[in-house]
Amino acid sequence: xxxxxxxxxxxxxLAVFEKPKLKLEQYxxxxxxxxxxxxxxxxxxxxxxxxxADLGAGTGILGIGALLLGAAHVYFxxxxxxxxxxxxxxxxxxxxxxxTILQMDVSxxxxxxxxxxxxxxxxxxxxxxxxxxxxxxxxxGTVVYxxxxxxxxxxxxxxxxxxxxxxxxxxxxxxxxxxxxxHQRKRxxxxxxxxxxxxxxxx
Ligand code: SAH
Numbered sequence: 001x002x003x004x005x006x007x008x009x010x011x012x013x014l015a016v017f018e019k020p021k022l023k024l025e026q027y028x029x030x031x032x033x034x035x036x037x038x039x040x041x042x043x044x045x046x047x048x049x050x051x052x053a054d055l056g057a058g059t060g061i062l063g064i065g066a067l068l069l070g071a072a073h074v075y076f077x078x079x080x081x082x083x084x085x086x087x088x089x090x091x092x093x094x095x096x097x098x099x100t101i102l103q104m105d106v107s108x109x110x111x112x113x114x115x116x117x118x119x120x121x122x123x124x125x126x127x128x129x130x131x132x133x134x135x136x137x138x139x140x141g142t143v144v145y146x147x148x149x150x151x152x153x154x155x156x157x158x159x160x161x162x163x164x165x166x167x168x169x170x171x172x173x174x175x176x177x178x179x180x181x182x183h184q185r186k187r188x189x190x191x192x193x194x195x196x197x198x199x200x201x202x203x
Contacts, residue, residue, distance in 0.1 A: 025121035116141035
């Protein structure tokens with residue numbers, strides 16, 4: 001069994017987007033932040049032996065972390081073929097079999113899962129680009145860990161409520177956005193990001 005520190009180290013070694021695409025808001029989750037949220041999910045019983053979906057998986061840090069912590073199966077859903085290529089390369093040395101890579105739009109994903117992890121586009125390039133992610137997550141999952149810009153808190157809570165979900169926990173971070181795009185002038189920018197643990201209400 002991994003320790004939290006070992007998890008963070010393993011995740012920090014994963015390859016990230018080679019040529020990040022601005023339109024798709026391809027920012028990888030920082031490995032320290034990913035391991036914090038994943039570890040808390042582990043402690044809450046949301047990972048071991050569970051079916052998990054990583055929506056907008058990108059290079060796979062969230063789903064790979066779930067696999068390393070004992071998920072029964074992980075679905076990686078990602079529409080960009082370049083990201084999928086890096087995701088495959090990240091998965092290969094782990095020699096695991098209990099995952100499925102689905103190259104498709106997130107809204108097409110159908111399989112029911114216990115837990116969803118997602119760090120969707122924050123909608124800075126396309127307004128509410130995170131909406132189809134939220135809708136899919138609530139359709140397929142029972143517990144949803146979802147990252148959003150803290151500034152959009154009201155929107156996230158409203159859409160969660162509309163979909164029968166309760167905000168069970170929030171984690172706030174200052175997200176390091178490494179300089180990956182020309183429009184980011186400062187070497188290291190930070191934005192306030194909240195990860196929500198959302199739980200479907202039993203009706
Ligand atoms: N989950 C990864 C990547 C986050 S960036 C991580 O935490 O590091 C958001 C990802 O969502 C990008 O890889 C982008 O290509 C993907 N994406 C954006 N819109 C999508 C959509 N409609 N369907 C599927 N994937 C999408």
